[in-house]
Amino acid sequence: MDVGELAKKLAEKYGYHVYMIERYLELFGEEGTIEFLEANEKGLNPVIRCNTLKISVESLRNRLVKKGFVLRKVPWIDYAFQVVKSPFSLGSTTEYLLGYYYVHRGMGSLLPVHALDPKPGEIVIDAAAAPGGKTSQMAQLMKNKGVILAVDISRERMKSLRSNLSRLGVENVIAYRMDARDLPKFGIKADKILLDAPCTGEGLIPIDRSRKKSRLIEDIKYCSTLQFSMLTALLKCLKKGGILVYSTCSIAPEENELVIHRVLERFPLSIEKMDLKDGLPGFTEFFGCKVRDEIREARRFYPHIHGTEGFFICKLRLREELNDNI
Amino acid sequence: MIIFRKATKKEIVKIEKALNEWAGKNIYKKITSGRIVVIGEGRIKEVFLVPVEVCNILDKTKKVRMPYYLGLFFGEINGEFKISLEGLWLISKYSRERGVVVSEKGEQLFLYGRDILEESIIKVGSLVQIGSKVIVFNKFYEPLGLGMISKFSDKLTEQPKTIIKNILDRGWYLRKGR
Numbered sequence: 001m002d003v004g005e006l007a008k009k010l011a012e013k014y015g016y017h018v019y020m021i022e023r024y025l026e027l028f029g030e031e032g033t034i035e036f037l038e039a040n041e042k043g044l045n046p047v048i049r050c051n052t053l054k055i056s057v058e059s060l061r062n063r064l065v066k067k068g069f070v071l072r073k074v075p076w077i078d079y080a081f082q083v084v085k086s087p088f089s090l091g092s093t094t095e096y097l098l099g100y101y102y103v104h105r106g107m108g109s110l111l112p113v114h115a116l117d118p119k120p121g122e123i124v125i126d127a128a129a130a131p132g133g134k135t136s137q138m139a140q141l142m143k144n145k146g147v148i149l150a151v152d153i154s155r156e157r158m159k160s161l162r163s164n165l166s167r168l169g170v171e172n173v174i175a176y177r178m179d180a181r182d183l184p185k186f187g188i189k190a191d192k193i194l195l196d197a198p199c200t201g202e203g204l205i206p207i208d209r210s211r212k213k214s215r216l217i218e219d220i221k222y223c224s225t226l227q228f229s230m231l232t233a234l235l236k237c238l239k240k241g242g243i244l245v246y247s248t249c250s251i252a253p254e255e256n257e258l259v260i261h262r263v264l265e266r267f268p269l270s271i272e273k274m275d276l277k278d279g280l281p282g283f284t285e286f287f288g289c290k291v292r293d294e295i296r297e298a299r300r301f302y303p304h305i306h307g308t309e310g311f312f313i314c315k316l317r318l319r320e321e322l323n324d325n326i
Numbered sequence: 327m328i329i330f331r332k333a334t335k336k337e338i339v340k341i342e343k344a345l346n347e348w349a350g351k352n353i354y355k356k357i358t359s360g361r362i363v364v365i366g367e368g369r370i371k372e373v374f375l376v377p378v379e380v381c382n383i384l385d386k387t388k389k390v391r392m393p394y395y396l397g398l399f400f401g402e403i404n405g406e407f408k409i410s411l412e413g414l415w416l417i418s419k420y421s422r423e424r425g426v427v428v429s430e431k432g433e434q435l436f437l438y439g440r441d442i443l444e445e446s447i448i449k450v451g452s453l454v455q456i457g458s459k460v461i462v463f464n465k466f467y468e469p470l471g472l473g474m475i476s477k478f479s480d481k482l483t484e485q486p487k488t489i490i491k492n493i494l495d496r497g498w499y500l501r502k503g504r
Contacts, residue, residue, distance in 0.1 A: 091500060092500055094433060094434075094437060094464065094468075094470075096499075096500075097437060097496040097497060097499050097500060098468055098496060099415075121379075123383075144377070145377075145379075146379060147377075147379050147380050147382075147383050149383065158394055158395075161395075162394070162395045162399075163499060163503035165395075166398070166399050166410075166411070166412050166499075166503075167412075167496075167499045167503065169398070169412060169415065170398075171361075171375065171376075171377055171380075171397055171398045172377055172379070172380055172397075173380070173395075173396065173397070174380050174383050174384060174387075174393050174395075174396040174397075175393055175394045175395040175396065176387075176391060176393050176394055177394045178391060182391075185390050185391075186386070186387045186390055186391075187386070188383065188386065188387070
């Protein structure tokens with residue numbers, strides 16, 4: 001069967017746009033594509049992150065196990081659990097309402113902050129912050145010390161951010177509803193920045209099946225342009241030697257490796273190795289395009305290999321401070 | 327638009343007075359150590375406890391843009407100071423005697439926004455008076471919210487019974503806070 005026919009057949013069987021399957025076949029081969037599509041059908045266990053600002057990991061685990069929850073430790077992060085079985089809705093327990101945990105849709109969304117590794121006392125920017133999962137993870141690693149500038153453009157999602165940060169007892173946040181590309185106007189230089197960029201969200205298909213059909217190839221191009229412009233603006237808010245972690249829940253190389261390649265070409269940046277035990281290297285060639293070799297140090301996560309959402313993470317260090325004219 | 331500014335002396339006196347009633351003298355000092363009281367003035371007057379470092383960023387950025395939110399939402403001033411859920415969390419360890427402890431069943435009902443009946447009350451703090459506001463704790467002394475304790479006459483038995491009317495509970499995060 002030729003690739004076109006195979007793509008059509010798989011697209012019909014699993015309910016995707018044909019263009020998506022064609023791209024998967026080119027990136028992963030036939031066997032890898034089928035494994036990926038099958039894993040997307042299975043879904044993911046939700047993950048709870050213990051809010052160590054309010055309770056110890058052990059105390060929370062004991063309380064939830066007593067109530068009948070079956071929990072499995074997340075391999076790389078000692079304050080999070082996959083929920084294998086839950087007798088009640090995760091968002092209605094007393095422990096949730098007391099702010100003892102935050103619910104993540106999958107393990108992948110815990111990784112960007114883990115890679116960023118914010119420390120107490122630092123100035124950190126979360127550039128696409130709502131509804132507050134990553135912001136509150138940062139606050140707990142920073143022990144509520146230092147400052148997080150949390151920025152998001154969505155009015156509705158900002159309400160969720162406020163509610164989540166309150167519930168979790170986060171104090172060291174100043175939140176702005178604005179386009180993150182306007183952040184350089186503040187003239188603040190941060191130690192660390194997280195850009196978990198708006199994306200097509202192909203990696204979220206195990207959680208949200210509507211994404212099989214809701215995005216067109218033009219959306220990838222649109223997102224890639226937006227991501228590059230956000231990243232460019234944010235680099236101006238970073239101190240010399242500062243760290244920026246770029247992540248998406250997309251598996252499209254145009255939203256990931258290509259964006260990184262373009263900023264590496266233009267700015268004094270280097271890619272840092274990450275303390276992540278898992279993940280596949282970033283692509284250096286895709287769809288007839290070759291990008292810089294060091295992008296291999298970025299990490300890709302997949303549902304069929306790592307049991308996570310599809311995810312991309314890259315850690316950048318700024319070698320020289322940029323001025324506003326760049 | 328909400329304008330954020332430091333609290334005035336008058337506002338601080340109001341907050342201090344309310345806190346003293348909950349947790350005795352010196353509570354204001356304890357709670358505000360390392361934090362600045364900031365007022366968010368829009369349609370209503372909201373009170374935030376803001377770490378000094380965060381306040382420094384506010385000072386630098388507010389000429390460019392006012393924030394949406396900052397620090398910890400501590401309550402609001404609408405005539406008097408009304409404490410928030412997270413404000414209660416902060417003061418609760420100093421004000422156990424102004425609270426009541428409820429059973430697991432009472433805890434569940436209260437978090438659903440319901441009142442607490444006498445059967446669910448396990449312990450009443452020594453400073454609790456009928457007709458006053460009380461902090462509602464679960465058996466671990468975790469603050470679930472705020473209630474008003476009162477007596478009523480049971481229609482069947484004609485005996486006086488205690489009830490805690492729900493004023494504010496953490497179930498808000500489920501019902502309205504998403």
